[in-house]
Amino acid sequence: MAHAEGHAHTAGHSHAAPEKHHVEGQQHPLGVYFKIWGLLFVLSAASYAVDYFHVQGYLRWGLILVFMMLKAGLIVAVFMHMMWERLAMVYAILVPPLLLLVFVAIGAFEADYTFLTRGTFFGPPAQAAPAAPKHK
Amino acid sequence: MTQTALASTSHAGQLKEGLPGIVADWSSDQRAFKNVPWGKAMMWIFLLSDTFIFGSFLISYMTVRMSTQTPWPNPSEVFALVIGGQSIPLILIAIMTFVLISSSGTMVLAVNYGYRKDRKMTVIFLILTAMLGATFVGMQAFEWSKLIFEEGVRPWGNPMGAAQFGASFFMITGFHGTHVSIGVIFLIIVAIKVGRGDLDHQRPGFMTGRRGTYEIVETMGLYWHFVDLVWVFIFAVFYLW
Numbered sequence: 001m002a003h004a005e006g007h008a009h010t011a012g013h014s015h016a017a018p019e020k021h022h023v024e025g026q027q028h029p030l031g032v033y034f035k036i037w038g039l040l041f042v043l044s045a046a047s048y049a050v051d052y053f054h055v056q057g058y059l060r061w062g063l064i065l066v067f068m069m070l071k072a073g074l075i076v077a078v079f080m081h082m083m084w085e086r087l088a089m090v091y092a093i094l095v096p097p098l099l100l101l102v103f104v105a106i107g108a109f110e111a112d113y114t115f116l117t118r119g120t121f122f123g124p125p126a127q128a129a130p131a132a133p134k135h136k
Numbered sequence: 137m138t139q140t141a142l143a144s145t146s147h148a149g150q151l152k153e154g155l156p157g158i159v160a161d162w163s164s165d166q167r168a169f170k171n172v173p174w175g176k177a178m179m180w181i182f183l184l185s186d187t188f189i190f191g192s193f194l195i196s197y198m199t200v201r202m203s204t205q206t207p208w209p210n211p212s213e214v215f216a217l218v219i220g221g222q223s224i225p226l227i228l229i230a231i232m233t234f235v236l237i238s239s240s241g242t243m244v245l246a247v248n249y250g251y252r253k254d255r256k257m258t259v260i261f262l263i264l265t266a267m268l269g270a271t272f273v274g275m276q277a278f279e280w281s282k283l284i285f286e287e288g289v290r291p292w293g294n295p296m297g298a299a300q301f302g303a304s305f306f307m308i309t310g311f312h313g314t315h316v317s318i319g320v321i322f323l324i325i326v327a328i329k330v331g332r333g334d335l336d337h338q339r340p341g342f343m344t345g346r347r348g349t350y351e352i353v354e355t356m357g358l359y360w361h362f363v364d365l366v367w368v369f370i371f372a373v374f375y376l377w
Contacts (some may be wrong), residue, residue, distance in 0.1 A: 050376065086170055093183075114203035
């Protein structure tokens with residue numbers, strides 16, 4: 001493997017001087033980056049196309065989320081070199097953000113409840129619309 | 137230094153107590169993250185904390201958007217631009233997205249050339265990244281002024297719909313723009329350090345006694361990619377939703 005733990009060495013370097021940090025570098029062939037770069041462009045264009053062509057409903061949200069996660073995954077895995085790091089580090093960094101999903105769920109419950117109480121106290125949305133009630 | 141980490145934990149009697157113990161423990165040269173330089177591990181942990189900050193912003197945005205009874209302004213129309221007599225939806229944001237992704241690509245090249253110790257190419261790509269970042273901030277400034285002065289969007293209300301739109305928008309994009317601006321400043325600093333050979337000659341930085349190495353380019357890169365990463369989420373859930 002050309003990109004195994006930074007052993008890919010550009011020719012012409014003197015091997016006489018031992019570089020202490022040499023093993024720790026992330027050295028990979030440029031081709032990988034160009035492919036991912038291109039892919040990120042395509043995915044961004046695709047998510048913009050979702051808006052441009054007015055895709056609506058679950059298809060819209062599904063596509064947006066899929067493109068979002070693909071882009072995020074590619075950036076973290078390749079551009080930030082996560083796929084070449086040791087698992088101890090990968091798990092330490094990538095598992096804690098999953099907690100955010102709990103917060104999302106809590107936030108959604110809270111929002112639904114607020115929406116419900118607003119409907120009760122300020123009247124149904126259909127009637128309230130022309131009056132544009134002030135929240136709070 | 138001859139004592140290994142394992143030995144110092146197995147001989148409990150040798151451990152220091154009190155305040156010297158705290159210092160000794162924290163500096164005992166035990167590494168959880170092998171094969172990564174210290175600065176890189178710390179940058180990752182900082183980015184993890186930043187993830188939670190932006191996560192909180194986006195979750196509170198979700199909460200206010202879900203709970204409002206007034207319709208949310210349609211971002212597709214709010215951020216449309218009239219070019220050549222035609223209104224193109226979200227075009228400015230799309231261009232900003234491409235600018236930021238391009239800057240991520242140039243950053244990754246800078247990191248790569250850095251590890252090859254190619255000083256000139258590293259500087260070129262770092263400066264290119266900084267310029268793309270500055271372009272992004274400039275476009276954001278244009279977007280903000282258009283929204284504030286022409287559309288009358290305020291943090292407490294706007295003519296298009298739900299009042300919470302302004303607060304969410306200014307908070308989220310403002311914080312992200314701040315990150316980009318700080319990133320541009322640090323890119324320029326790193327470019328200067330690379331350019332004058334601080335890393336080749338292992339000169340320490342102005343706030344540390346550690347020797348300069350090309351790893352700081354990768355650490356800088358991590359921050360920059362994170363800024364791009366956050367934009368991916370903002371673009372999806374704020375602008376496209």
